[in-house]
Amino acid sequence: MTGIATDYRRELDIRRYPLAVYVLVPLAALVLQAWLPRLLGRFAYFDLPLLVVLYFSLIRRHPIHGTLLGAILGILQDGLTQGAIGIHGVANSVCGFLAASLGIRFVVENALLRVAMNFAFTLLAELLVVFVTRGVLGLEMHWNLLAQVLVAAGNALIGLVLFPLLDRLQIRS
Amino acid sequence: MESFFSRHRNLIVLLAVLLAQIIGLAVQVRRPTREQAASVAQRLATGSLRDQGGVMLLRLWAAGLVTPPERLFHAIDIGAVHLWSGYLDLVHLRGQNQQLQKTINQLRLEQAMLIEDARQGQRLQALLHFQQSYPGKTLPAQVIGTSGNLQSHLLFIDKGSADGLRTDMAVISADGIVGKVRDVFPHTAQVLLINDQTSGAGVILEKTRIRGILRGDANGQTEVVGILADSRIQPGEQVLTAGGDQIFPRGLAVGTVTRVVRDPDSSAFIDVILRPAAALDHLDEVLVLTDLQSELPAEMEQDIAASQQQQGAAASAELARELARRKAAEELAERLPGLTDPNAPVASGTQSATQPGSQPATPPPAPRPIPTLHPDRFSPGYDANSGAATDATSGSTPAQTASPAAAPATRPPASGQKPQQRSQP
Numbered sequence: 060m061t062g063i064a065t066d067y068r069r070e071l072d073i074r075r076y077p078l079a080v081y082v083l084v085p086l087a088a089l090v091l092q093a094w095l096p097r098l099l100g101r102f103a104y105f106d107l108p109l110l111v112v113l114y115f116s117l118i119r120r121h122p123i124h125g126t127l128l129g130a131i132l133g134i135l136q137d138g139l140t141q142g143a144i145g146i147h148g149v150a151n152s153v154c155g156f157l158a159a160s161l162g163i164r165f166v167v168e169n170a171l172l173r174v175a176m177n178f179a180f181t182l183l184a185e186l187l188v189v190f191v192t193r194g195v196l197g198l199e200m201h202w203n204l205l206a207q208v209l210v211a212a213g214n215a216l217i218g219l220v221l222f223p224l225l226d227r228l229q230i231r232s
Numbered sequence: 233m234e235s236f237f238s239r240h241r242n243l244i245v246l247l248a249v250l251l252a253q254i255i256g257l258a259v260q261v262r263r264p265t266r267e268q269a270a271s272v273a274q275r276l277a278t279g280s281l282r283d284q285g286g287v288m289l290l291r292l293w294a295a296g297l298v299t300p301p302e303r304l305f306h307a308i309d310i311g312a313v314h315l316w317s318g319y320l321d322l323v324h325l326r327g328q329n330q331q332l333q334k335t336i337n338q339l340r341l342e343q344a345m346l347i348e349d350a351r352q353g354q355r356l357q358a359l360l361h362f363q364q365s366y367p368g369k370t371l372p373a374q375v376i377g378t379s380g381n382l383q384s385h386l387l388f389i390d391k392g393s394a395d396g397l398r399t400d401m402a403v404i405s406a407d408g409i410v411g412k413v414r415d416v417f418p419h420t421a422q423v424l425l426i427n428d429q430t431s432g433a434g435v436i437l438e439k440t441r442i443r444g445i446l447r448g449d450a451n452g453q454t455e456v457v458g459i460l461a462d463s464r465i466q467p468g469e470q471v472l473t474a475g476g477d478q479i480f481p482r483g484l485a486v487g488t489v490t491r492v493v494r495d496p497d498s499s500a501f502i503d504v505i506l507r508p509a510a511a512l513d514h515l516d517e518v519l520v521l522t523d524l525q526s527e528l529p530a531e532m533e534q535d536i537a538a539s540q541q542q543q544g545a546a547a548s549a550e551l552a553r554e555l556a557r558r559k560a561a562e563e564l565a566e567r568l569p570g571l572t573d574p575n576a577p578v579a580s581g582t583q584s585a586t587q588p589g590s591q592p593a594t595p596p597p598a599p600r601p602i603p604t605l606h607p608d609r610f611s612p613g614y615d616a617n618s619g620a621a622t623d624a625t626s627g628s629t630p631a632q633t634a635s636p637a638a639a640p641a642t643r644p645p646a647s648g649q650k651p652q653q654r655s656q657p
Binding site: 086087089090093094122123126127130133134135136137138139143144145146148149152153156159160191195196197198 | 241242243245246249250253254256257258260261287290291293294295297298301302305306
């Protein structure tokens with residue numbers, strides 16, 4: 060596994076992106092998340108906003124940014140549902156924070172590592188959603204583990220393609 | 233203290249964010265009191281449970297952020313589908329178009345063939361009906377060509393000498409006469425139409441019974457020539473074959489008079505322009521009269537026999553009357569040879585013969601002449617030997633019945649009395 064030492068991270072440059080990327084990519088993720096299920100129906104096994112949160116958190120390696128980005132995108136995701144606003148915000152905030160924290164310690168350039176992290180964080184986000192809904196808010200929620208696993212797998216595969224594409228948008232100094 | 237916040241800044245921010253969201257969630261989903269539970273349940277049941285103002289604002293922002301791109305995506309989707317289906321996904325369209333065009337052409341051809349078959353069937357049906365009703369023997373033939381010359385109105389038919397055709401056979405259709413066979417080949421024949429300048433046929437006008445010669449003019453019109461100027465000929469009159477040309481049988485339709493013009497060669501004659509009864513320019517099937525003296529159909533023979541039977545009974549009655557008239561005239565001539573005209577008709581005999589139950593063989597008594605007071609040799613029934621007049625009715629002389637001296641003393645007998653009785657004292 061490449062570069063898991065902290066000293067190695069310091070030697071890397073922090074990637075920077077144009078401001079439009081920070082705005083348009085999350086917005087596109089939200090729109091696609093709302094629009095693609097019309098085409099794919101019940102086979103829409105992905106969570107694109109979470110994938111964008113994970114990417115920017117891992118690349119930027121800034122937990123606060125990851126937390127805020129996760130909170131904003133999560134709240135917007137909740138805003139598109141009939142449920143309480145903040146459930147996905149909490150989950151995405153936690154995932155963004157953890158991803159950014161891992162990004163400080165690990166260099167995630169390896170594709171397999173990205174797939175594993177995407178799968179794990181997506182599953183974690185789903186678990187957090189269930190936890191917040193059921194445990195914190197005490198609301199009823201039917202939960203299908205297989206569907207959550209499929210969502211996690213879908214995110215892992217999409218991240219395998221999406222992350223290299225987003226890497227091309229960075230500003231190289 | 234400052235180092236604590238700076239050291240755990242990330243975690244503090246995370247906790248703050250989480251705490252804020254949890255508080256927000258708690259505000260949204262806070263449990264109602266027992267008094268509010270019923271109303272909340274009712275609002276949930278009726279779907280009238282609304283979010284609070286801040287939550288609504290967040291939903292509005294989320295929707296306002298996502299729906300415009302979604303609308304754009306939807307428009308792009310529609311446009312892309314339209315672009316793909318209408319412009320790009322046209323790989324097989326040209327081939328399909330050609331195939332459909334071929335199908336359309338084939339269907340049009342089949343439709344035209346069906347229409348033509350239907351028309352031909354109607355024509356053949358009419359021709360067959362005419363052939364069955366026509367007493368002469370006919371041979372149907374198809375028109376297969378023309379002369380191709382405007383000055384030569386000829387047709388070629390698909391029957392020839394092998395089929396029994398000969399020259400000068402009449403060619404007709406169900407509508408009227410067409411022409412006559414001009415040349416006969418083994419399997420084809422040439423038909424000279426009636427509107428050709430070299431054709432000719434004897435015709436008669438139906439109402440005026442004026443006869444003429446049918447021929448064609450330089451323009452391909454059919455006209456009747458050789459007619460003296462007669463104001464009775466009017467447009468619309470039918471023209472029939474006269475039957476005197478030994479080609480066309482009598483009574484076939486020739487055409488209709490359209491107008492009458494003066495003969496340019498002679499002012500005393502007129503030309504009657506006809507509209508041919510047969511469509512000479514659009515002939516497809518014709519009938520060739522192969523035998524003019526053919527036997528009549530059974531029905532027509534029965535009709536003719538019945539007609540002749542009726543006519544025979546009337547003729548026999550007329551003959552009997554004629555015989556009675558002749559017999560009465562003969563007897564009258566025998567009895568009154570000087571008074572009766574043998575050629576004059578006998579009215580009394582005719583009247584008696586027409587009465588039912590009368591005996592036409594017994595003539596009524598003839599009128600008796602007045603006896604001559606002084607008969608001489610010029611008196612009827614005068615006997616030169618005896619010097620007395622004989623009775624015209626009995627044939628005997630007055631000397632045989634009465635003396636000549638007593639005769640002048642008698643008055644003239646009344647009608648019906650015999651002279652013998654009158655001469656008796």
